[in-house]
Structure formats: C-alpha cells, structure tokens
Amino acid sequence: MSDHEKPGPGNFIRTIISEDLAGGKHQRVVTRFPPEPNGYLHLGHAKSICLNFGIAREFTDKMTLARCHLRFDDTNPSTEEAAYVEAIREDVLWLGFDWGEHLYFASDYFTTLYEYAEHLIKNDQAYVCDLSAEEIRATRGTLTTAGRDSPFRHRSRTENLDLFRQMRAGAFADGTRVLRAKIDMAAANLNLRDPVLYRIIHRRHHRSGDKWCIYPMYDYAHPISDAHEHITHSLCTLEFADHRPLYDWFLANLPVPCRPRQIEFARLNLGYTVLSKRKLQQLVNEGCVSGWDDPRMPTLAAVRRRGYPAAAIRNFCDKIGVAKKESLVDLSLIEHCVREDLNENAVRVMGILNPLKVIINNYPTGQSEELIAQNHPQKPEMGTRLLPFGREIYIEREDFMAEPVKNFFRLAPGQEVRLRYAYFIKCREVIKDEQGEIIGIICSYDPATIGGKAPDGRRVKGTIHWVAADRAITAELRLYDRLFTVENPEKAAAAGAVLKDFINPESRVTLQGCRLEPSLADARLDQHYQFERQGYFCLDRQDSQPQHPVFNRTITLRDTWEKIKAR
RNA sequence: UGGGGCGUCGUCAAGCGGUAAGACACAAGACUUUGACUCUUGCAUUCGUAGGUUCGAAUCCUGCCGCCCCAGCCA
Numbered sequence: 001m002s003d004h005e006k007p008g009p010g011n012f013i014r015t016i017i018s019e020d021l022a023g024g025k026h027q028r029v030v031t032r033f034p035p036e037p038n039g040y041l042h043l044g045h046a047k048s049i050c051l052n053f054g055i056a057r058e059f060t061d062k063m064t065l066a067r068c069h070l071r072f073d074d075t076n077p078s079t080e081e082a083a084y085v086e087a088i089r090e091d092v093l094w095l096g097f098d099w100g101e102h103l104y105f106a107s108d109y110f111t112t113l114y115e116y117a118e119h120l121i122k123n124d125q126a127y128v129c130d131l132s133a134e135e136i137r138a139t140r141g142t143l144t145t146a147g148r149d150s151p152f153r154h155r156s157r158t159e160n161l162d163l164f165r166q167m168r169a170g171a172f173a174d175g176t177r178v179l180r181a182k183i184d185m186a187a188a189n190l191n192l193r194d195p196v197l198y199r200i201i202h203r204r205h206h207r208s209g210d211k212w213c214i215y216p217m218y219d220y221a222h223p224i225s226d227a228h229e230h231i232t233h234s235l236c237t238l239e240f241a242d243h244r245p246l247y248d249w250f251l252a253n254l255p256v257p258c259r260p261r262q263i264e265f266a267r268l269n270l271g272y273t274v275l276s277k278r279k280l281q282q283l284v285n286e287g288c289v290s291g292w293d294d295p296r297m298p299t300l301a302a303v304r305r306r307g308y309p310a311a312a313i314r315n316f317c318d319k320i321g322v323a324k325k326e327s328l329v330d331l332s333l334i335e336h337c338v339r340e341d342l343n344e345n346a347v348r349v350m351g352i353l354n355p356l357k358v359i360i361n362n363y364p365t366g367q368s369e370e371l372i373a374q375n376h377p378q379k380p381e382m383g384t385r386l387l388p389f390g391r392e393i394y395i396e397r398e399d400f401m402a403e404p405v406k407n408f409f410r411l412a413p414g415q416e417v418r419l420r421y422a423y424f425i426k427c428r429e430v431i432k433d434e435q436g437e438i439i440g441i442i443c444s445y446d447p448a449t450i451g452g453k454a455p456d457g458r459r460v461k462g463t464i465h466w467v468a469a470d471r472a473i474t475a476e477l478r479l480y481d482r483l484f485t486v487e488n489p490e491k492a493a494a495a496g497a498v499l500k501d502f503i504n505p506e507s508r509v510t511l512q513g514c515r516l517e518p519s520l521a522d523a524r525l526d527q528h529y530q531f532e533r534q535g536y537f538c539l540d541r542q543d544s545q546p547q548h549p550v551f552n553r554t555i556t557l558r559d560t561w562e563k564i565k566a567r
Numbered sequence: 568u569g570g571g572g573c574g575u576c577g578u579c580a581a582g583c584g585g586u587a588a589g590a591c592a593c594a595a596g597a598c599u600u601u602g603a604c605u606c607u608u609g610c611a612u613u614c615g616u617a618g619g620u621u622c623g624a625a626u627c628c629u630g631c632c633g634c635c636c637c638a639g640c641c642a
Contacts, residue, residue: 010581036642076641133640140638144569147638178640188570190638199640218642242571242637264572266635271578277642319590321580323573326635330578333591343604350601378604409602418600452600463600532601561602 011322013051013263017059017233020261026232029059029066033092033099034106034222036073037084037206040292040299041091043313043334044275047268050317052235053097069229070099074107075221077205085206091300096310104229106221107207113216113224114168116254117179117197121160125253126197127153128163129180136178139185140193146186147193153182167200170213174200179214183249191246195219223247227256234260237267238324265322271331272482272504273298274489279499288503289483293542295552296483296507306480307528307538307554308334312341328488338555342528342536347375347382350420350465351516351531351551353477355394357440357469360425363391368468371451373421385519389422392469394515396533399464400441402430407564409461411441417462420532424449424460465532472515475549478540479509516549523549533557 020026031052035041041049056068070092074080092099120126129152131139141147155163164179166172179198187193197220202213226234234247241264251259268275274283275298283289283297292299295306303313316337320329350373370386395411404412411417416426429442448455452463484502486492493499516531523529529537535556544550 015583034642038642073642079641136640137638142569142638146569175640180640190570193638196640201640215640217640222642238572239636240642244571266573319579321590323580325573325580327579330591333579336591339603348601377599377601407602420600422600460600462602465601530601530603533603534601557601557603559602564602 011265012324013233013235013265013322014055014058016261016263017055020232021059028064028232029055030069030230030232031055031067031235032069032071032104032226032229032231034071034073034225035088036076036079037081037088038076038079039084039277039281040301041088042275042277042280042297042299043270043303044268044298045091046095046300046313047317047320047322048235048237049092049095049097050314051265051322054317055233067102068097068099069102069104069231071104071106071225071229073218073222073225074105074205074207075216075218076201077203077215078201080206082206087301091304094304094310095300096314102229104225105207106216106225107205109221109225109228110208110212110216112228113221114214116224117164117216117220118161119254120181120197121164121179122157123253124157124182126179126181127155127160128167128177129153129194130177133175136196140190141185143190149185150180150194153194164198167198167214168212170202172200174202176200181220181246181249183246189242189245191219191243192249195246219243219246220250223250223260223262224254224256226260227251227258230258231260234262236262236264238264238326240264264324266324266326268320269326269328269488270298270334271328271487272484272489273331274484274499276490279490282499286500288500295478295540296480298483305541306552307342307536308338309341309345309528312337315341331482331487335555339536339558342530342554346528346530346536348373348377348530348532349517349520350387350467351475351477351514351520351534351537352394352396352465352467352472353479353511353514353531353534354397355513355515356397356400356438358393358395358425358466359440359442360391360393360445361428361442362444365391367391368470371421387421387517387519388468388471390468390470393419393466394469394472395419395464395466399462400427400438402438405565410464411443411462416460417464418449418452418460419445419466420463421452422450422466423447423452424454465534467515467517469515471518473518473521473549475514475516475520475551477511477514477537477551477553479511479553481507481509483507516551520549523551528554530557 033049033052053068056066059066129150139148178196180194183192185193198214201215244262247262293301293305316334368390372384373387376382399410401412411427413427418424423445425443425445427443431440433439485504486502489502523539525539536554537551540550540552
C-alpha cells in the first residue's frame with residue numbers, strides 16, 4: 001500500500017484525491033496553476049499555488065510522480081501582456097515551486113480549440129449568433145425567468161460552419177458575431193443558457209501574434225486545456241462552482257482524451273488588505289501606492305520587496321487550510337509566520353530610528369574601542385562582529401523619558417541602563433535648546449561593566465540599543481503598517497464608500513537620517529536583519545543606493561511594552 | 568422569487584454515528600544583556616436554530632434562520 005491510499009489529513013480536496021487514487025480512478029495526480037497574465041500574483045494566488053504544487057509534491061512517491069503544471073490562461077489579448085508572464089514565472093519560482101517541463105499556454109491549444117468548435121457545429125451543438133452583446137444580455141432572461149432563443153439558433157450546420165470560418169478569416173468586425181453553444185435557454189443555471197464560446201477580437205496576441213482574430217472564452221478553453229494536459233483535479237475558487245456543469249458538458253461532448261474533475265475551494269481573504277487583481281490595479285492606477293510592488297501591497301512582488309520570506313508565506317498557506325467556507329484570515333497569522341521565520345534567520349544588528357545624542361562625560365575624549373556583539377544570541381554559529389564605541393553615541397529618542405512613567409525601565413534622569421554589549425550608563429543631565437526641546441543627554445558610564453556585565457552582580461532593568469556617533473552610517477528607513485484602516489475594506493467600500501477612503505495614512509512612514517551600526521554599510525539584498533528591539537528590516541531592492549541606503553521595515557517585533565503602556 | 572455554495576472558540580480549522588484536535592489572537596506566570604525569543608498555564612459541557620431517528624448525533628433526516636456567488640462577447 002502506497003502512501004497515497006491513506007486519506008490525507010485535513011482538507012477535503014486531499015481526501016477526494018486520496019479516494020480517487022485508492023479507488024483506482026487515477027494512477028497519478030496532475031494539477032495545474034492557471035494564472036491569467038493580466039496582472040501580478042498576490043497572496044490569494046499563493047494559496048492556490050501552494051495547494052496545487054503542494055498536492056503534486058505530497059502525492060509523489062517512489063512509485064508515482066505527481067506533477068503540477070504552470071499554464072497561462074491567455075485567451076483574451078485585450079488585457080494580457082508578455083511582461084506579466086515573466087513576472088508570474090518569477091513569482092512562482094520565488095515562492096519555491098518548479099513546474100519543470102510543464103509550462104503551457106492556453107494559446108498553445110488555439111488550433112485544437114478551433115477544431116473542437118467545428119466539431120460542435122457539425123454536431124449541431126454550437127451556432128454562430130449575430131446578436132449584439134446587448135441583445136444577448138436582453139434575451140438571456142433573469143435569475144427567475146427563462147431566456148429566449150436567439151433567432152439565429154436554428155441556422156444550418158453548413159451555414160454555421162461557413163460563418164464560423166469567415167469569423168476566423170477576419171471577415172467580420174469585433175462584436176458583430178459570436179459562436180455559442182446550443183444548450184438550454186431555460187436552464188436554471190445561467191451559464192448553460194447558450195454560453196458564448198468564441199468572440200471576435202482583432203488584436204495582436206502576445207504569443208500567437210496576428211494569427212487569430214477570434215478567441216475562445218475561459219469556460220470553453222479551460223476544460224479542454226485541462227483534458228489535453230491530463231489534469232486529474234482542476235482546482236479553482238468557489239465562484240466557478242456554477243460553471244462546473246458547463247465544464248462537464250464540454251468534456252462530455254467533445255472527443256477529449258480524459259475527464260478532469262473540477263473542485264472548488266474558498267479564496268483567501270486577509271484582514272486590512274484587498275486580494276483582487278481589479279482592486280489592486282485600482283490602487284495602482286489611482287496612485288494610492290507607488291506600484292504593484294509597493295511594499296504595502298499584498299502582491300508577491302511587494303511582500304518580497306518588503307522582506308517577507310517565501311518560506312513564511314508557504315507556512316502561512318499551510319496554516320490557513322483549505323475549505324469551502326468563505327473566511328477572513330487574521331492579519332496576525334501571516335505576521336506570526338513572518339516573525340517566526342525571521343526570528344530564526346535574521347542577523348541581529350543595531351540601528352537608531354530617531355537618534356538622541358548621548359555624551360558619556362567620563363569616557364576619555366578621543367578614545368574609542370571595539371566591543372564584541374553576537375549576530376544571533378540563540379545561534380552562536382552565526383558568529384560575532386565588532387561594534388565601535390566612543391564618547392558620543394546615539395540612542396533611540398523613545399528610550400529616554402525626562403519624566404518617566406510607571407514601569408519605564410529605560411533611561412531617565414538618575415536612572416541606569418545597560419547599553420547592549422557595551423556598558424551601564426547613568427543619566428546625569430539633560431540638554432535642551434532654547435525651545436526646551438531635549439537635544440541630548442549627558443551620562444556617565446561604569447568601566448567595570450564592559451560587555452554589559454556587572455561584576456558586582458547589580459541589576460539594571462533595561463537594556464537599550466545604541467550606535468557610536470562618529471562611526472554610524474546614515475540611512476533612510478521606511479516603516480510600513482496595514483494598508484487599510486478597516487479590517488474588511490471591500491465590505492466597507494461596498495457600503496457606499498470608495499476603497500481610497502480607507503487607506504491608512506500611516507501605512508508608510510519614511511524616516512531620514514537614521515543612524516545604523518557600520519556593519520550595515522555592507523548589507524546584502526538577500527539578507528534579513530533584525531534591528532534589535534525595533535523590528536526586521538531589509539535593503540530596498542528598488543531605491544537603495546550605496547551612498548543612500550534605504551531599508552524597509554518588514555515587520556516590527558512584538559511589543560509588549562505598547563500593551564503595558566496602554567493600560 | 569430561480570440555481571449553486573456555506574454555517575464548529577475572537578480568527579482560521581480538524582472532525583465523516585461513540586461522546587469537541589491544532590494554530591493564531593487573548594490572559595496569567597517563568598526566564599531574559601532585545602519589554603524580543605523561549606517556556607508553563609488558562610481559553611467551545613458545545614458545534615446557526617427547532618424538531619426527529621438512535622443506547623448514543625457536530626456528524627443521519629426534516630423544517631426554519633443567516634451569509635456568499637451567478638443575468639461579461641472577463642477569468
């Protein structure tokens with residue numbers, strides 16, 4: 001008994017596949033991920049990619065090789081572009097999946113699809129209809145009333161064939177005729193009321209060029225493409241459930257090599273963002289974000305730029321599960337996955353977001369030294385680095401309070417803290433400008449506490465991060481927060497408002513003049529960094545320059561202090 | 568009012584007739600040279616609801632209620 005025959009844990013799709021395998025319906029599993037190249041992939045697609053490729057991986061063993069195809073659903077040249085194809089391939093690869101030899105395009109099947117259409121015509125199961133789009137709509141009927149037959153429904157096969165061939169030859173203008181399946185204008189399922197199979201679009205296709213001027217509809221192309229690739233399980237989202245009878249109708253009425261089974265699952269919805277290409281396109285078009293890869297966007301290109309590891313997204317997709325219930329997943333779940341990965345892999349460094357100068361008055365002027373810091377406290381194998389220290393340093397403005405609140409155990413007048421990996425310092429004096437603004441503080445340090453250890457065993461409650469003033473590098477830091485102010489922006493916008501109204505004005509805050517420890521001058525694009533006590537950061541792949549480094553904050557560290565403070 | 572789908576903890580989600588997994592969130596505590604991490608503990612007598620079948624029901628049956636999708640020559 002192979003592993004296949006055990007019912008898969010959890011989701012209903014794995015259960016179905018296991019049963020199909022156990023019942024001998026299939027020897028191997030073949031799935032596919034079928035993006036349309038008309039936009040960028042987002043986290044919702046990641047769910048589908050992980051599901052489809054994950055199943056292929058899971059149902060592969062020594063005896064049987066399961067696989068997942070990458071197929072571009074490029075049946076509509078008016079919205080699709082080759083550039084998207086490249087971006088999508090990159091995204092899938094980045095996510096960690098490989099289609100191997102199995103890269104396909106629906107456009108590869110245009111000839112087959114056309115021949116099948118003639119087959120339907122010859123069987124009196126399809127006809128050329130001269131009605132306009134408006135007329136077709138008007139005769140389709142409503143949810144509760146049947147549609148009316150098109151006056152062209154009873155053309156002869158010969159006439160249909162001739163007309164269809166003329167359509168293909170470019171004899172007609174866009175929108176003047178379509179090929180329709182002849183099914184049932186009274187069907188309760190609107191998809192069966194003589195659906196359009198082919199429409200005329202005189203437009204250059206990114207792959208087939210000007211070879212065609214008629215293009216197949218999704219409903220028609222999809223089942224045939226699946227069948228020709230010997231897909232066993234065609235997974236799609238819930239809104240296609242109504243299309244399944246049509247999917248099956250084509251498979252039953254055409255000489256296809258096999259009959260794939262369509263199974264629907266619920267699409268992903270994530271809190272405080274939108275996961276629909278149309279809506280994302282809108283944000284880009286309206287200038288709400290800087291582009292498809294603006295780090296606040298939920299696109300794969302954006303989260304990659306922001307610093308979300310691919311492994312974290314895969315883990316997230318595992319955790320959310322697959323079901324038919326429409327749900328809204330907590331943003332905190334993906335954040336947890338990102339932190340979990342980054343905590344493990346990010347190199348620890350120190351960086352000051354809002355610098356406050358500290359002068360250590362008993363540290364000899366002109367003296368400096370190098371102190372040893374660990375790159376990851378829990379992983380000594382990640383090594384150490386040297387941190388320059390001197391008389392003048394910067395600390396985080398937030399780590400000093402002239403009038404400390406209760407339980408504030410960082411720096412305050414007379415209070416002692418540890419400078420991470422350095423010394424204990426005590427605040428002696430506050431320097432203010434004419435406006436009374438604090439511009440620096442004067443502290444004393446205890447040389448005996450070098451490395452941050454107290455030989456006398458005395459304890460300090462706070463440890464803060466710092467950088468040496470003269471050796472720090474200056475950088476721009478971009479802090480990101482949730483894109484929207486409401487958890488369910490689509491729902492909020494449906495209630496009369498527009499999406500734009502719910503954009504979080506603080507979703508991006510740019511900080512200039514941040515001071516970072518000198519090791520960051522050699523920061524690499526593929527490395528994640530934890531700025532201790534602040535969060536995880538990575539170099540921005542678009543805007544960072546050697547002379548002007550730009551870091552994106554991937555995510556903050558969990559902040560219990562925020563909660564304590566709020567009480 | 569037609570058709571399709573769905574209702575299990577705040578959020579996801581197992582469960583498939585034998586007496587409610589797990590994760591996130593949250594709360595309390597321990598540890599701590601990151602108020603991070605880690606650890607420990609707590610968190611659905613109840614599965615939309617009302618009946619029925621059964622020794623036994625979240626699981627089977629019936630009614631009701633609620634939510635989502637469908638009238639593109641988009642996918």
